Amino acid sequence: MTLAPTFIFLMLLAIYPLVYALTLSFYGEGGEGGAHIFRGLQNYINVVKEENFVSNLKHSLQFCLFVVLLQNILGMSYALLLNANIIKNKYKNVLRAIQFLPWLLPDAVVACIWLSMYLPTGGFINTVLRNLGLYNLSQNWLGQRNTVLFALVLAESWAWYAFFSITYLAAMQNIPSSLYEASVIDGANKGQIFFYITLPLLKPIILTTSTVQFIWLFRYFDLIWIMTRGGPAKATETVATQIYKYAFFNYKLGESSALGGIGCIVMLIGVIIYLYFYNKAEKSRG
Amino acid sequence: MKIKYSKGFYIIILAVILVITIVPLFWMIVLSITPKNLLFKSVLPVVFSLKNYISVIGDKKVMLAYRNSWIIAGSVALISVFLGSLSGYGLSRLKFKFKDHYILFILITQMFPLTLLVIAYFKIASNIGLYNSVLTLALVDSTLTLPFVTMLMKSTFDSISPALEEVAMIDGCSRMGAFIRISLPLASPGLVAAGFFAFLKGWGEYLYGLTLTGDTTARPITVELGIRLGHYATAWGEMMAISILMSVPIFIMFGIFQNNFLKGFTTGALKE
Numbered sequence: 001m002t003l004a005p006t007f008i009f010l011m012l013l014a015i016y017p018l019v020y021a022l023t024l025s026f027y028g029e030g031g032e033g034g035a036h037i038f039r040g041l042q043n044y045i046n047v048v049k050e051e052n053f054v055s056n057l058k059h060s061l062q063f064c065l066f067v068v069l070l071q072n073i074l075g076m077s078y079a080l081l082l083n084a085n086i087i088k089n090k091y092k093n094v095l096r097a098i099q100f101l102p103w104l105l106p107d108a109v110v111a112c113i114w115l116s117m118y119l120p121t122g123g124f125i126n127t128v129l130r131n132l133g134l135y136n137l138s139q140n141w142l143g144q145r146n147t148v149l150f151a152l153v154l155a156e157s158w159a160w161y162a163f164f165s166i167t168y169l170a171a172m173q174n175i176p177s178s179l180y181e182a183s184v185i186d187g188a189n190k191g192q193i194f195f196y197i198t199l200p201l202l203k204p205i206i207l208t209t210s211t212v213q214f215i216w217l218f219r220y221f222d223l224i225w226i227m228t229r230g231g232p233a234k235a236t237e238t239v240a241t242q243i244y245k246y247a248f249f250n251y252k253l254g255e256s257s258a259l260g261g262i263g264c265i266v267m268l269i270g271v272i273i274y275l276y277f278y279n280k281a282e283k284s285r286g
Numbered sequence: 287m288k289i290k291y292s293k294g295f296y297i298i299i300l301a302v303i304l305v306i307t308i309v310p311l312f313w314m315i316v317l318s319i320t321p322k323n324l325l326f327k328s329v330l331p332v333v334f335s336l337k338n339y340i341s342v343i344g345d346k347k348v349m350l351a352y353r354n355s356w357i358i359a360g361s362v363a364l365i366s367v368f369l370g371s372l373s374g375y376g377l378s379r380l381k382f383k384f385k386d387h388y389i390l391f392i393l394i395t396q397m398f399p400l401t402l403l404v405i406a407y408f409k410i411a412s413n414i415g416l417y418n419s420v421l422t423l424a425l426v427d428s429t430l431t432l433p434f435v436t437m438l439m440k441s442t443f444d445s446i447s448p449a450l451e452e453v454a455m456i457d458g459c460s461r462m463g464a465f466i467r468i469s470l471p472l473a474s475p476g477l478v479a480a481g482f483f484a485f486l487k488g489w490g491e492y493l494y495g496l497t498l499t500g501d502t503t504a505r506p507i508t509v510e511l512g513i514r515l516g517h518y519a520t521a522w523g524e525m526m527a528i529s530i531l532m533s534v535p536i537f538i539m540f541g542i543f544q545n546n547f548l549k550g551f552t553t554g555a556l557k558e
Contacts, residue, residue, distance in 0.1 A: 001376070002372040002373060002375050002380075003376040003377065003380070003388060005369050005372055005373070006369045006370065006372065006432060007373075007391075009428070009429075010395050010429060010432065013426060013428075013429045014395040014429045015395065016406075017403050017406035017407055017410065018402070018403060020406040020410065021403060021405050021406040022402075024405065024406075074303060078303055081296055081299065081300045081303075084296060086293050086296055087300075095300075095304075096548070098304065098307060099303075099307060100540065101311060102307060102310070104486065104536045104537065104540055105490070105529075105532075105533055106490030106508050106532055108490070108492055108508035108511045108512050108515075109511070109529040109532050109533060111512070111515065112314075112511060112515055112526065112528075112529050113310045113311075113529065114310065115515060116317060116522050116525075116526070117313060119326075124310075124313045124329055127326070127328075127329050158306065158307070166551065215397055216396075218399075219397075219398070219399045219400050221401055225492075225493075225512075226515055239399070240399060240400070240401045241401075243402055243405075244493075247401075247404075247408075248497065253409075256401075256405055257402060257405055260399050260402025261402070263399040264399060264402070267398070271397050
């Protein structure tokens with residue numbers, strides 16, 4: 001049984017801790033001498049009643065949505081460029097490798113780089129804007145509510161668009177060239193070829209890749225935490241950072257795991273959507 | 287005429303994406319070679335100084351954390367490749383009833399909120415005395431890589447004909463012998479890709495390192511850098527030097543394993 005070790009490993013180190021944490025979500029301090037007592041759904045009620053609950057959920061979903069959108073745009077453009085015949089093959093290999101450099105970096109390094117890019121004085125972006133004479137465009141990117149979320153989205157998309165690009169490129173190369181030849185004979189231009197052939201054929205992989213990425217981003221913590229700690233004024237507080245704060249700042253393990261339980265439900269919805277797209281893609285593949 | 291226009295259009299978009307990709311990396315290098323008193327005078331390098339690197343290498347905390355990261359990432363790679371090639375082989379070769387369920391099971395383990403799991407890890411590790419240990423980090427980090435590594439190894443073994451093993455088994459090899467002598471060597475490109483992927487994840491992991499370590503006994507370099515970003519947010523040159531120390535090994539490995547990795551990665555990603 002070669003399958004057993006991995007199964008046991010994941011049962012012990014992923015499933016058991018999950019069950020353990022979810023059990024905590026029904027308990028809380030409040031018994032005599034601070035003993036743990038069963039509180040039913042009280043932790044869940046507390047968490048949902050918390051005034052920031054809806055806005056935290058909104059920030060999480062906004063972050064996921066914008067990152068997935070931007071990564072799709074960057075990844076699709078780059079894949080199209082690499083798939084086009086205008087670049088010589090030896091350059092293509094270099095271009096294919098370059099996009100992976102940000103992807104290879106640890107999140108802590110990505111955060112370090114972008115924190116310094118966004119610095120209000122001396123940061124790369126503001127310095128360039130000022131040198132171009134665009135003084136009123138330069139601002140405290142991470143310090144104000146209306147720019148901070150998008151600043152994080154840009155940093156995260158920068159780090160991960162290669163994942164989309166390489167997936168789409170591989171899918172494009174699987175499209176039979178006879179389809180393109182036929183459409184050229186029919187007089188289609190490049191835009192038409194993209195929108196009527198490439199895009200519809202890539203639709204299954206776009207949907208599955210985007211959903212997977214959405215789920216991963218929903219549980220994402222590192223970059224947001226290092227760059228903003230959920231601030232300023234909770235403008236980038238997400239479900240993930242709030243779970244962490246409940247547990248390690250407020251020492252409310254019950255509330256923390258209850259919010260985690262709610263996070264699980266959101267992710268479960270994501271997984272169901274993913275499986276739906278995945279099965280549809282499998283069917284269309286035959 | 288039309289073709290020329292679209293070629294120019296392509297090249298502009300390509301240039302924009304390349305600039306977005308490269309500029310932040312360039313900025314990291316510029317800051318790392320600029321001494322503190324000259325920082326942020328220009329977006330281009332003004333001097334070339336190794337001062338930041340020297341001070342970082344002389345910093346005991348940084349070096350301990352750096353060592354921990356090597357141990358953790360190396361262990362994650364070994365654990366993931368060992369377990370993942372076994373399970374990937376099983377999924378590829380064996381026929382059994384619950385195969386789809388098994389795959390679904392390992393994929394589902396990738397869908398839990400990490401900050402929720404970390405509460406349990408923290409409590410369990412504290413209870414059994416494994417808080418602040420590189421072993422704990424190596425084990426919990428491996429849960430992040432094992433599912434992908436399993437799928438990657440499955441598709442690798444799928445591409446190797448079982449007939450080769452059957453021949454070896456006719457010649458008197460056991461199933462395990464055939465696996466070790468025939469399939470494993472043929473699967474080495476996939477093994478390399480899987481090992482590199484797992485190393486990369488272990489190398490970059492932050493959240494578990496943040497919550498399951500208390501000091502430099504086990505703290506990985508990602509967490510050390512994160513702490514400095516909070517505390518000494520002016521020493522940008524040194525922080526970029528640390529970032530470079532964290533980037534160079536993986537860039538070198540990527541340079542060596544690139545082809546294997548990209549091939550494994552796309553087959554794995556497409557089938558996932």
